[in-house]
Structure formats: C-alpha cells, structure tokens
Amino acid sequence: MAVFLHQLSDALVRFGPYGVLLLAGLDSLGVPLPAAVDALLIYVSWHSPRQAWFTAGMAVLGSLAGNCALYWGARHGLRRLVKPPTPGRPQKFRQWFHRYGLVTVFIPALLPFPPMPLKIFVLSAGILHTPSSHFLAVILLARGARYFGEAYLGTRLGRNAQAFLSQNAWSIAVASALVIVLLFVLVRLNDRRRNRHSEI
Numbered sequence: 450m451a452v453f454l455h456q457l458s459d460a461l462v463r464f465g466p467y468g469v470l471l472l473a474g475l476d477s478l479g480v481p482l483p484a485a486v487d488a489l490l491i492y493v494s495w496h497s498p499r500q501a502w503f504t505a506g507m508a509v510l511g512s513l514a515g516n517c518a519l520y521w522g523a524r525h526g527l528r529r530l531v532k533p534p535t536p537g538r539p540q541k542f543r544q545w546f547h548r549y550g551l552v553t554v555f556i557p558a559l560l561p562f563p564p565m566p567l568k569i570f571v572l573s574a575g576i577l578h579t580p581s582s583h584f585l586a587v588i589l590l591a592r593g594a595r596y597f598g599e600a601y602l603g604t605r606l607g608r609n610a611q612a613f614l615s616q617n618a619w620s621i622a623v624a625s626a627l628v629i630v631l632l633f634v635l636v637r638l639n640d641r642r643r644n645r646h647s648e649i
Contacts, residue, residue, distance in 0.1 A: 465493050466500055470507035470644055479514025480566050486512070505600035512592045513585070516558075516571050520584055523575025527570025551579065551587045556628070558591035 463473070464545050469489050476482045494501035554574055557567040614642050 465497065466504040469504050470511040471492060473508045473511030474515040477512045477521060477567075477571075486596075490596060490599050495606075498604045501600040501604045502597070505596040508596040509539040509589065510593045512558075513588055514594075516567075516588050517585070519568065519571045520581070523572040524578060525575075526580075526600045542572045551583055554584070554592045555587045558588055559595050559628075561578040 470596065472482060473486045473491055476486050486508055490504055493504045496506075551574070554567065554572045557570070
C-alpha cells in the first residue's frame with residue numbers, strides 16, 4: 450500500500466498544479482499521504498514561480514472539496530448511525546466539541562505539523578451538525594493561510610523551503626502552542642460574555 454501511494458504521489462508531480470489539486474483532495478478524504486501536498490506545493494512553487502499562487506489555490510480547492518465530502522458524508526450518513534447521547538462522557542464530548550470544535554478543526558488544518566488528526570474533527574463536525582457555513586469558513590481560512598504561505602516559501606527559498614520547515618519545527622510548534630492557547634482563551638472569554646448577557 451505504501452509503495453502504491455508513493456507511486457501515486459510521483460505520478461501526480463507531473464501534473465503540476467492539477468496534481469496538487471488531486472493530491473489535496475485525496476489527502477483530505479482520508480487517504481494517508483502525510484505531508485505530500487505540502488512537499489508537492491513547495492516543489493511546484495520552486496520550479497514554476499509563476500504558477501505558485503495558482504498551485505496554492507488548487508491545493509485549497511482540493512482540500513476544501515475533500516474535507517467537505519468527508520463532512521457531508523458524516524453529516525448525512527454516519528450521523529444516522531450515531532445513537533442519541535446518554536449521560537456521561539458522550540454528552541460531555543458533545544458539549545466540548547460545540548464549544549471548541551471549530552478551533553480543533555482550524556488548528557490541524559492550518560499547521561504543517563498537526564498536533565491532532567484533522568479527519569477526526571471533520572467527522573465530528575458533520576456528525577454533531579456544526580453549521581456548514583462556519584465549517585467552510587474555517588477550512589478556507591486555515592488552508593488558505595497554510596498553502597499560500599508554503600507557496601511563498603517555495604518561491605523565496607526554493608529547494609531549501611522544506612528544510613526550513615523541518616529545521617524550524619520546534620519554533621513552529623511553540624508558535625502553534627501559543628496560537629492554540631490564544632484561541633481557547635478567546636473561546637472562554639466569548640462564553641463569559643454570552644453568560645453575562647444571558648443573566649441581564
């Protein structure tokens with residue numbers, strides 16, 4: 450299986466931006482292709498700087514299509530198989546996801562070194578009926594920032610872009626942790642603001 454996926458990635462390289470589109474769609478659907486989209490996007494941006502932004506757009510579009518297919522499949526398919534929540538941990542998870550769910554979708558969708566698997570939270574967003582407009586906005590914002598940022602690195606650093614990401618993995622991890630803390634704090638503050646308004 451690993452050999453087949455490697456051969457598939459190599460074949461898609463020849464298609465340039467459209468290979469990135471297909472690879473991003475497959476990756477977001479759940480096909481295990483770790484970092485393949487990022488590497489191919491940087492590669493194409495390095496070899497064809499004029500196509501960098503178009504390639505980044507194709508990556509965003511492919512990722513959006515794959516994640517939406519997973520989301521809608523969970524919302525209209527798997528959701529029917531989920532039993533109504535019972536008191537205890539399932540109910541707590543539902544409440545937790547309603548509060549933090551889109552934050553947990555945003556973080557792994559944004560980071561090239563995700564601290565948590567994106568697919569689990571995409572499925573959870575569908576199953577728990579997260580508003581589709583909010584879900585789409587989060588995916589577009591996170592993937593847009595990630596892929597256009599990588600395209601910029603590809604045009605500026607060329608073959609060293611991938612090495613730059615690897616060498617600065619700890620710095621990215623620390624910055625990511627700060628972003629995560631900030632997002633959770635903002636959610637908490639928003640909850641408190643809502644509670645104050647509800648008490649008035």
